[in-house]
Amino acid sequence: PWTLAYHVFGVEPFLLGTVDDPAETVKCLEKLKEITILFGQAQIDSGADILTLPDHATGDLVSGEYYKRFLLELHQELVEELSVPIILHICGNTIDRMPYIAETGMAAFHFDSRNDPEEAMRTVDGKIKLAGNINNPTTLYSKGPDAVKEEVFRALNAGVQLIAPECAIPLKTKMENLLAIPEAITDWLAERGNFDVNKS
Numbered sequence: 001p002w003t004l005a006y007h008v009f010g011v012e013p014f015l016l017g018t019v020d021d022p023a024e025t026v027k028c029l030e031k032l033k034e035i036t037i038l039f040g041q042a043q044i045d046s047g048a049d050i051l052t053l054p055d056h057a058t059g060d061l062v063s064g065e066y067y068k069r070f071l072l073e074l075h076q077e078l079v080e081e082l083s084v085p086i087i088l089h090i091c092g093n094t095i096d097r098m099p100y101i102a103e104t105g106m107a108a109f110h111f112d113s114r115n116d117p118e119e120a121m122r123t124v125d126g127k128i129k130l131a132g133n134i135n136n137p138t139t140l141y142s143k144g145p146d147a148v149k150e151e152v153f154r155a156l157n158a159g160v161q162l163i164a165p166e167c168a169i170p171l172k173t174k175m176e177n178l179l180a181i182p183e184a185i186t187d188w189l190a191e192r193g194n195f196d197v198n199k200s
Contacts, residue, residue: 001032001074002055008032015061018070025070033074040082051082052110054089057097064096072100079105087131091167095123102127113139113151113166117158131162134181141170145180152184 005014005028018025040051055075057067079086085107093114094101101109102124109128111120113135120130134140134151152163163185169178 001029001036002057002071004032004035005029006056011061018062018066022069029070029074033077036078037081040078040086044082044084048084050085050087050107052087052089053078053106056091058090058092059094059096060092064094064100067097068100072103075101075104075106089167095119098123099125104128108162110164111166117155117160121159129161130159131164132160133166134164136165136167136169136173140165140177141173143177145176145183148177148180149184149187152181153188156185156188 005025008014009017009028014025017028036053040053043051053075055071057071075088087108087110088101088104088106089110090097090101091112094109094111095115098109098111098120106128108131109124110131111133113133115133117130117133120133124130133155134148139147139151155163163181165178165181
């Protein structure tokens with residue numbers, strides 16, 4: 001609903017409205033939540049068995065307290081209304097809202113590379129799974145497989161459960177860099193005796 005509000009009202013007018021008339025903002029978000037549910041249900045009816053919810057209450061624009069005030073309850077209601085696991089995605093620095101995100105009931109939180117994976121894991125304290133946070137513009141797009149592997153290992157060492165690019169992948173990203181992600185996971189598991197590469 002937050003991302004829809006940006007599109008419906010414009011980013012600046014919507015954010016100003018959260019200050020000038022927070023009660024009206026809540027009403028608008030409630031209506032946009034209904035649209036989110038309808039769209040999510042349409043995907044489920046078409047065969048989706050998991051949903052990703054990009055709701056950009058990013059730290060670049062609003063505080064963690066804003067997330068708690070305006071979105072926490074709405075996100076909990078989305079989990080109740082939609083019958084499949086939901087992965088929440090928010091770009092940017094989100095450490096300050098991760099304790100609240102961990103209370104949503106979402107299956108996982110897909111987080112940005114601007115967040116330290118160890119700090120993120122400590123912050124959610126096992127209450128939600130984390131997905132991410134391999135950097136797109138600097139690492140996947142501009143560097144090579146060794147740099148990708150280093151980031152994958154860092155996230156795995158922190159305990160991140162699902163390794164993935166942080167957000168939309170640049171179209172000209174080298175395929176060898178994308179393939180380096182599952183290869184690095186295989187190597188990490190093999191080094192710890194948790195994966196037999198001969199059986200893969």
